[in-house]
Amino acid sequence: MGRITTDRSVLRNRRIALAVSSVLLMIASLLPMLPAEGAEDEIEVFRPNGGEVLISGSTADLRWTINRAGGYVWIQLSIDGGEGWQTIDSIANTPSHGYGWFDWFVPPNLNETTCKIKVTWLSALTKPWTIYDEDISDANFTIKPSLVLTFKDVPTTIS
Numbered sequence: 001m002g003r004i005t006t007d008r009s010v011l012r013n014r015r016i017a018l019a020v021s022s023v024l025l026m027i028a029s030l031l032p033m034l035p036a037e038g039a040e041d042e043i044e045v046f047r048p049n050g051g052e053v054l055i056s057g058s059t060a061d062l063r064w065t066i067n068r069a070g071g072y073v074w075i076q077l078s079i080d081g082g083e084g085w086q087t088i089d090s091i092a093n094t095p096s097h098g099y100g101w102f103d104w105f106v107p108p109n110l111n112e113t114t115c116k117i118k119v120t121w122l123s124a125l126t127k128p129w130t131i132y133d134e135d136i137s138d139a140n141f142t143i144k145p146s147l148v149l150t151f152k153d154v155p156t157t158i159s
Contacts (some may be wrong), residue, residue, distance in 0.1 A: 001071070007030065007090060007128060015101050025126055033091060040067070041133045042066065042067045043064055043067075043120075043121045043132070043133045044046070044064060044066075044135045045118075045136065045137050046064050046099065047061065048115075048117060048137060048141040049137050049138050050104065050137050050140060051141060051145060052141040053141070054106050054113040054115075055142075055143075055144060055145075055146045056107060056110040056143050056144065056146060057108040057146045058105075059100060059103050059105055062075060062088075062101060062102045062103075063101045063124075064099070064100050064135065065098055066095045066098065066099070066100050066121065067098065067102075068095075069094055069095055070093055070123065071093050071121055071122055071123050071124070071132060072090055072093055072121075072122045072123075072125055073091055073100055073119055073121055073122070074116070074119070074122055075088040075089050075090070075091070075092050075104075075115075075117065075118075076118040077115065078116045079110070079114065079115050079117075081114040081137060081140055082116050082118075088102070088104055089104075089126055090122075092137075093121060106143060109145065110143040110144075111143065112142065112143050114140045115140060116137040116140060116141070117137050117141075118136045119134065119135055120133075120134040121149070
């Protein structure tokens with residue numbers, strides 16, 4: 001009987017170890033991977049990169065090229081040619097075929113001609129973080145209102 005008890009406890013311990021390993025692997029697959037040490041990390045704004053016209057109140061497809069998964073991408077907008085920046089969002093870096101993307105709802109009522117996007121590849125969402133690389137639109141793009149109504153002559157009486 002001692003042999004059967006020992007075999008059962010060994011089998012039970014192996015099953016527990018296998019279950020724990022499986023859970024740890026599932027958790028690890030959900031976490032962004034960090035880039036390999038010494039690798040050349042590159043991120044580059046692809047769209048909008050200058051000259052485009054986006055419509056306020058619509059959804060714009062922001063895209064960048066990036067050479068590997070891991071870490072996070074911090075997306076920012078400048079409406080003054082790159083002098084000041086406001087955060088659009090920060091997302092996990094999970095590119096597909098070398099491209100990262102974000103569907104951005106362009107705020108309504110923007111009417112600017114000196115807009116730029118900045119993407120920053122970070123190791124973490126909170127400090128201390130490592131900046132792997134960053135890029136800014138090569139030139140300004142425009143955000144214009146979706147509909148502009150101009151009244152030239154407004155009647156004073158309606159008959």
